[in-house]
Amino acid sequence: MRIDVVSIFPAFLDVLDLSLIGRAREDGLIDLRVHDLRDWAHDRHRTVDDTPLGGGAGMVMRPDVWGEALDAVLADGAEVPGGPETPGGALGAGRAVLLIPTPAGEVFTQRTAEDLAGADRLIVACGRYEGIDSRVPRHYAARGIEVRELSIGDYVLNGGEAAAIVMIEAIARLLPGVLGNPASVVEESHSALGLLEHEALTRPVAWRGLDAPEVLLSGDHARIARARRDEAIARTAARRPDMIRALDPTTLDSQDRAALARHGWVVPAGSLGPAPMRLRPAEPDDARALAALAARTFPDACPPFLAPEEIAAHVARALTPERFAQWIADERAGVAVAELPEGSPAGSDAEPIAPGELVGYAVFLLETRDADGALPEGLDARPPSIAAPDAASGRAVAELSKVYADSRLRASGLAPVLISHALASAARAGATEIWLGTHEGNRRARKAYKRAGFSARGTRVYEVGGTACRDVVMSLTLAPAGEPSPRKEPRA
Known part of the structure; x- marks a missing residue:
């Protein structure tokens, strides 16, 4: 996957050189390129923003600067599956997605990450100040490019870089070969199972008066799997009832339903979900x-x-x-x-x-x-x-x-x-x-x-x-x- 990030603070993205994402870059699993938006500003001060039309607080990032930057980045795609830009204005074969982190966007979830992990190319536009001029996403959507305005939570950051790092890590770790053990993504929180992950415990078995459950030492893999599943249900019921409501009843066996009932949730016959x-x-x-x-x-x-x-x-x-x-x-x-x-x-x-x-x-x-x-x-x-x-x-x-x-x-x-x-x-x-x-x-x-x-x-x-x-x-x-x-x- 090729990932292009455009920001006025490109050094902010240096953190992606660390850990598994950095190793994936070194191994060629991810082609991550970071661009300085100011390279497409033409005045002496390399200005990328202006006052809001109609008045108001703060500054808004200029559409002309962003347009030049995104045109250039999108055109620089001949060597990736997305291909070069076609005469009609859209990218060639493959799926390219323009991501714009914004608190006004749809909520970024694990399902979003799983979907975007199937793209061939991501272009991440990191806004600052009061955000990017709203005509920019509309323009590129009209050109046939898939545009996703995404929020990582109900709060406001100073810019899109931190949110971009969160999304890139969440997406990239799902790509084949990035994680050493592919099974790691199956049972973790917010996976397709729809539950928070069970407790994580290691040695020493006894620590400060807290002993690990005996079942984890039993060697009985079926019992361990069941205990972990019950723990995941208990955690999710206590912390994220919204996730319990969203569970698909067809994925729940009799022991799952018993565990849900112990924590205050039941699945009526013919129901679309727990109540x-x-x-x-x-x-x-x-x-x-x-x-x-x-x-x-x-x-x-x-x-x-x-x-x-x-x-x-x-x-x-x-x-x-x-x-x-x-x-x-x-x-x-x-x-x-x-x-x-x-x-x-x-x-x-x-x-x-x-x-x-x-x-x-x-x-x-x-x-x-x-x-x-x-x-x-x-x-x-x-x-x-x-x-x-x-x-x-x-x-x-x-x-x-x-x-x-x-x-x-x-x-x-x-x-x-x-x-x-x-x-x-x-x-x-x-x-x-x-x-x-x-x-x-x-x-x-x-x-x-x-x-x-x-x-x-x-x-x-x-x-x-x-x-x-x-x-x-x-x-x-x-x-x-x-x-x-x-x-x-x-x-x-």
Whole structure:
């Protein structure tokens, strides 16, 4: 690639002789030429600017000087793929691009750098003062030359040289042979993956009380790749939510979606991109919406032999607004809800999710009696396979009563997040063991609970609308600190 830079301070560009860009020049990978704009000024003072037409502060760079300079630089291209200027006024075969750094330009991004790395020739016009006369880019665009006015950020510099250095380095490092390891550009921040780069760590493994993650020392390349990908998602969610919004759902696997959900983003079915998700304790005003969500989601977990009227009878008895209101008011119950504050992204193919609509919930119930000796409403009888705690042991048992996600959030990673939240909340409430029952035919739910650390402990019979259903009973020991133990990393 040939790169020509025109500036009134050509020495400013000497920094490009350093490091990898300088080595690429030496190796002939980049033909970088720097020109002094004042060489095309004809008065004694080599003047390149004048006062603004119509008045105003500052000075504007003259179009006549820039026109002569750019004409000469563009014509000096016989030996590059762009070729000499043709009689029609445009360059010959190949792609030549005139770049003008300006705070009024389009934002220069990694995608811009990738695009410009495919050009044969770049001509960079570095303005100063109030900038280059606006007729200059219009003139060359009219001649058929590709003109790009670009900004490296929402701030103003004294001139275009610093911005030119930034753009040249970002573009040149993408050219074949410039970087020693071509893979370096694949996983770095702002690459085509759409994420910030994961943390970079080296030896010593332990430094000032900070130890590198064990997975990096495991030699298990698949685990390392997954850990780095999760770290990249976490970093991007925390620092650049705009990049999370722009992710293409077709590039995200189930583990990506689970990682996004852990950091407050979900991908609704048919969505054009991730949407922010908020997990919070249920409030009294949520009772009616929770009952409506329960009525929609409970049938998804039911075996196919149950008749619709049997399911409806169970919902009408056990999943009413009054029951949810009781749970929300009871300190022995933990009710968490997930909502999409902004709804689903515009343009999604599936049924839209309204802003603030509840899309998931989880309920746990502590097996403790109130002052009247009553257990929480809706607490199921503890199966025989779950031993009663010794009164003197300080142990408490909880039932993970409900974990449901809207069907539009299926495979989004929301369910594992709801499970994790319920387990941590139950441990903080004093539970040391938590159990659940799920229908023996619901393999998807059983796999999700197993990934969260639950183990099968037996079976029970559970009635829905008067029909007996056979459940698998699963349980998990909770560590006193509030973290489930043992437990696997939750996945979608």
